Amino acid sequence: MRAMNGKSGLTSSSFQTYAEAVDWITGLQPFGIRPGLKRMETFMEKLDHPERRLKFIHVAGTNGKGSTCAFLTKVLRRNGYDVGTFTSPYIEKFTDRLRYNEEDIGEEDLLRLANRLKPLAEEMAASELGHPTMFEFTTALAILYFATVVYPDYVVWETGLGGRLDSTNIVNPVLSVITNVGHDHMDVLGNTLDRIALEKAGIIKAGVPLVSAVEQPEALEAIEQVCRDKKSTHYWLGRDFEYQVVSSELNRQQFDFRGPFREMTGLTISLNGYHQYKNAAVALMVIEVLRQYYALIVEKEDLYAALAETVWPGRLEMVSDHPPLLLDGAHNPEGAATLAEALASVYKYRKLHLMIGMLSTKEHSDYFRHILPLADTVILTEPNFRKKQSAEALAVKAREVLQEQNREIEITVEPDWKKALEMLLSRTGPEDLAVVSGTLYLISDVRSWILFESESEKGW
Structure with a gap:
């Protein structure tokens, strides 16, 4: 029998401080990467499915996920929506990866939610499921934070690795994104582009639209087949939407955008590198689809300002x-x-x-x-x-x-x-x-x- 603190409801095995909680969570790294959703399904069942209360924009891809998430978060925030953002890995502090309206989760919130999840993790560890990994525990904590503490209008939700068996794939999003497909994590995802593409296409859900900038024919063919099977509309860069470079200089790149619903000219981004035109165009197409499917309200001046204001640490x-x-x-x-x-x-x-x-x-x-x-x-x-x-x-x-x-x-x-x-x-x-x-x-x-x-x- 574990001792219980009458005032706080904490057991003797509960975390007492934020630092203690983070040390324990990061100490789960030796459990490594264990693809599969059984432990996440168990977490969600025991928590009464908090993921069902949220609208997710699920973002997968080999590169460009973080920048695309940053563009989406800034545009939604600039237009008055409350936004949760889940990204990985974090750059400076553990709380970086769980953000609400561009602010890190509070240390007290993280401590409280970690104490709520730890007994469930220990139950799993004692079962045939085995101990949740660091990423599984953190993903569950993010869902619990967004669904029970801050209640955002949208959650910008980045995959950790791949898509099909990634912990983040426990959600049913309102829209899916695959930024691109490249050679990464081949030890887990497969050693050919079509196999890697199929793993990333695992985030595609029945009837849920997909936006992608995938270029390679074999990867695109694999994704298109999944979209046909799932009856999901696929908005593809180069076919359904496009961008045209206007100018490029340090910290200021301009482009025009054409999509199926409207055109926009003279858009400016401050993120550097030619690839950021593509990431911004993908984010714009996501916003356009949300306008059509979910009546998202976006003011033109706020959209333009948000793109120019977007920053993403550690990338150029x-x-x-x-x-x-x-x-x-x-x-x-x-x-x-x-x-x-x-x-x-x-x-x-x-x-x-x-x-x-x-x-x-x-x-x-x-x-x-x-x-x-x-x-x-x-x-x-x-x-x-x-x-x-x-x-x-x-x-x-x-x-x-x-x-x-x-x-x-x-x-x-x-x-x-x-x-x-x-x-x-x-x-x-x-x-x-x-x-x-x-x-x-x-x-x-x-x-x-x-x-x-x-x-x-x-x-x-």
């Missing part, structure tokens, strides 16, 4: 001018191609100095093929995370790619990311550009260290 984010330091969480071939395109077209510099850290769960040769041709020097380091790829192993891959490209550049191996960062900054002149790229677990630490002189709380 300039965090220092002296010396110039750019952070970008490109960690797969498609992300590297996007970063390389931006470095070649948006930024001006005399020399480019790169610092890169990766996880061991991915294959990095194609990443290096995109990015190394632009670099003058490279520092390979290691994120402070249990699945880190060794800097030495990264160096082997980088040198192999340089050899096949018949190029030679200076490569330095420094496993300590703080020492690597000092080295990067010291070699970057005022007319040069320093770039930290790779896993967001490295980006989060560097960002917190540069901006706040503290280390981040990071987790998936």
